Amino acid sequence: MHIPDGYLSPATCAALxxxxxxxxxVALRRTRxxxxxxxxxxxxxxxxxxxxxxxxNIPIPGGTTAHPLGVGIASIVLGPWASILALSTALFIQAxxxxxxxxxxxxxxxxxxxxVGSLIAYxxxxxxxxxxxxxxxxxxxxxxxxxxxxxxxxxxxAAVELGLQPHFFKTAAGAPLYAPYxxxxxxxxxxxxxxxxxxxxxxxxxxxxxxYLQRANPSLLRFTAPGISLPQEESQQxxxxxxxxxxxxxxxxxxxxxxxxxxxxxxxxxxWGEWSVHDFxxxxxxxxxxxxxxxxxxxxxAPSGLKRWSTFWTAPFPDYSPSFVHKPAFGYILSGMFGTxxxxxxxxxxxxxxxxxxxGPSGTRARTEET
Amino acid sequence: MASGKRGGKSGFLERxxxxxxxAIEHAFYAEETARADGLLQRLDPRxxxxxxxxxxxxxxxxRRFAVIGGLLAVAIVLAALSHVSFGVxxxxxxxxxLLFTGVIALPAPFVTPGQVVYHLPGxxxxxxxxxxxxxxxxxxxxxxxxxxxxxxVLTTPWNHVLKALRVLRVPAVLVTVLGMTYRxxxxxxxxxxxxxxxxxxxxxxxxTGRERRRVAASSAAVLMSKTxxxxxxxxxxxxxxxxxxxxxxxxEFRVRSLDWSMLAGFAxxxxxxxxxxx
Numbered sequence: 001m002h003i004p005d006g007y008l009s010p011a012t013c014a015a016l017x018x019x020x021x022x023x024x025x026v027a028l029r030r031t032r033x034x035x036x037x038x039x040x041x042x043x044x045x046x047x048x049x050x051x052x053x054x055x056x057n058i059p060i061p062g063g064t065t066a067h068p069l070g071v072g073i074a075s076i077v078l079g080p081w082a083s084i085l086a087l088s089t090a091l092f093i094q095a096x097x098x099x100x101x102x103x104x105x106x107x108x109x110x111x112x113x114x115x116v117g118s119l120i121a122y123x124x125x126x127x128x129x130x131x132x133x134x135x136x137x138x139x140x141x142x143x144x145x146x147x148x149x150x151x152x153x154x155x156x157x158a159a160v161e162l163g164l165q166p167h168f169f170k171t172a173a174g175a176p177l178y179a180p181y182x183x184x185x186x187x188x189x190x191x192x193x194x195x196x197x198x199x200x201x202x203x204x205x206x207x208x209x210x211x212y213l214q215r216a217n218p219s220l221l222r223f224t225a226p227g228i229s230l231p232q233e234e235s236q237q238x239x240x241x242x243x244x245x246x247x248x249x250x251x252x253x254x255x256x257x258x259x260x261x262x263x264x265x266x267x268x269x270x271x272w273g274e275w276s277v278h279d280f281x282x283x284x285x286x287x288x289x290x291x292x293x294x295x296x297x298x299x300x301x302a303p304s305g306l307k308r309w310s311t312f313w314t315a316p317f318p319d320y321s322p323s324f325v326h327k328p329a330f331g332y333i334l335s336g337m338f339g340t341x342x343x344x345x346x347x348x349x350x351x352x353x354x355x356x357x358x359x360g361p362s363g364t365r366a367r368t369e370e371t
Numbered sequence: 372m373a374s375g376k377r378g379g380k381s382g383f384l385e386r387x388x389x390x391x392x393x394a395i396e397h398a399f400y401a402e403e404t405a406r407a408d409g410l411l412q413r414l415d416p417r418x419x420x421x422x423x424x425x426x427x428x429x430x431x432x433x434r435r436f437a438v439i440g441g442l443l444a445v446a447i448v449l450a451a452l453s454h455v456s457f458g459v460x461x462x463x464x465x466x467x468x469l470l471f472t473g474v475i476a477l478p479a480p481f482v483t484p485g486q487v488v489y490h491l492p493g494x495x496x497x498x499x500x501x502x503x504x505x506x507x508x509x510x511x512x513x514x515x516x517x518x519x520x521x522x523x524v525l526t527t528p529w530n531h532v533l534k535a536l537r538v539l540r541v542p543a544v545l546v547t548v549l550g551m552t553y554r555x556x557x558x559x560x561x562x563x564x565x566x567x568x569x570x571x572x573x574x575x576x577x578x579t580g581r582e583r584r585r586v587a588a589s590s591a592a593v594l595m596s597k598t599x600x601x602x603x604x605x606x607x608x609x610x611x612x613x614x615x616x617x618x619x620x621x622x623e624f625r626v627r628s629l630d631w632s633m634l635a636g637f638a639x640x641x642x643x644x645x646x647x648x649x
Contacts, residue, residue: 005431005517040551057386093553097398098394099464104431205588
């Protein structure tokens with residue numbers, strides 16, 4: 001899943017560096033506040049550990065082995081923010097020193113594996129583990145599930161990034177300039193391997209490590225289990241709620257992505273397979289379809305199935321352009337923002353629900369620190 | 372990829388230790404070439420870092436084969452002037468990248484829609500010119516960028532690469548973290564290697580799949596516990612030397628006339644490649 005140089009266009013790379021930067025910034029600020037002078041030794045040594053973990057060969061059922069990412073255990077033991085820093089550090093050394101993953105694509109790799117991976121692993125672990133005891137087997141399941149979903153979330157991000165390339169970056173003759181496989185090939189090709197081998201390796205490591213730590217060193221697990229105490233607990237909670245001040249760069253980034261995301265939709269021409277019923281009757285569109293389909297002439301009328309089903313589901317913004325917007329380009333942007341906005345809102349809602357659920361009625365409010 | 376000596380049954384221990392040894396070997400080799408007296412080794416690391424990044428960028432952006440090929444030629448000339456042997460480049464970069472990216476690019480000529488240039492006899496598959504072009508771009512770009520990256524690492528001591536990052540406004544704290552990570556990487560690698568070796572030395576039979584997974588996961592967990600102890604020890608050692616959380620990075624680099632002229636050269640090549648490769 002380490003994307004090498006040359007697979008992503010410079011524009012995509014820049015966008016993902018831009019997307020990762022605020023997360024790095026917030027992660028650095030929050031871990032600094034929490035760990036104070038311990039930050040440097042803890043993150044350094046843990047990054048070294050993450051690097052070594054990625055070299056483990058994990059035997060998975062069926063006889064083969066696969067490398068884990070270690071993102072599940074990193075965010076369970078360190079919390080998501082320190083995990084983002086440690087994994088990004090490990091990915092940097094892998095890319096620059098060992099040539100595993102590219103330099104231009106480092107932002108993308110950190111975004112997929114360190115950021116998306118850590119956040120998914122942490123959220124899933126906290127939600128599934130709930131308020132169970134540190135030694136409960138529910139935590140093993142939570143960790144295994146968190147690791148599995150994290151690596152698959154990261155892989156899906158990578159697949160989408162790679163799969164978008166041929167849709168937007170082509171030579172005049174139509175040859176893809178970067179990763180050549182469109183979404184409908186890239187996503188299954190990458191996800192099949194991760195839903196099975198790589199995902200299982202991550203599942204085994206995350207679940208196995210937590211199960212072992214429960215027996216041998218449960219104190220390592222208490223950091224992400226606030227309120228669940230071992231004896232001699234000295235409370236060092238991760239603030240569950242994000243204050244506006246430290247989260248501001250995140251929201252700025254989300255805002256930027258909202259503006260940038262739809263720009264991609266403005267690329268000329270139709271994506272292969274995204275023809276509408278009208279395209280089959282217009283001569284210009286027919287020529288375009290034929291050109292894109294290895295010179296196979298499309299049928300003179302739209303396939304009856306397409307015609308029938310195209311009216312079955314009328315999306316709120318058909319063809320990405322609401323009827324009240326006359327300029328299609330503007331409509332595209334608006335639709336893109338709408339779509340991205342829904343996703344952001346959903347995740348905010350889920351986070352809020354999770355926080356409420358976790359805190360319970362007598363829970364204390366997270367500390368509100370002013371910076 | 373080599374399977375274990377016991378018919379692959381417990382090969383995961385061998386394979387994992389082999390990859391640890393590989394990493395350590397790579398680092399030793401890099402340190403050795405970084406001390407050689409070549410063109411790139413003599414440059415200020417900041418100039419080198421910025422210059423190499425400036426050459427990787429057009430390799431990723433260019434839309435002409437000739438431009439990317441030209442950049443690869445520049446990389447080869449730089450390697451020759453810096454006493455980096457072609458054998459090493461061939462083995463560590465060109466063949467390695469070809470094996471990885473080549474396999475990924477292989478289906479592209481068949482699945483990319485476009486003008487058919489060849490029918491594969493028997494199977495009825497068609498090769499398109501667009502597909503061939505696309506696969507060519509992918510492989511050439513990956514090879515060129517990887518060659519530049521390896522040149523940077525093979526001609527610069529790692530702590531100099533990190534200090535040079537300050538030019539790109541990377542916070543001093545992160546530069547320190549990266550430096551310490553690299554230092555403890557070898558200790559953790561050594562630890563993991565020793566754990567696996569001692570485990571192997573105590574094994575008389577073959578492990579079942581379930582046991583192998585248990586060994587792998589517990590080894591990871593033990594290594595993690597050791598890592599935490601190590602970080603506490605490092606912290607105490609730092610404190611005893613007066614560490615209070617402020618980090619500063621010594622800036623001992625000096626830019627000389629050779630550096631300025633090479634910087635100009637890098638900038639010129641990069642700008643020309645960006646212009647021609649539009």
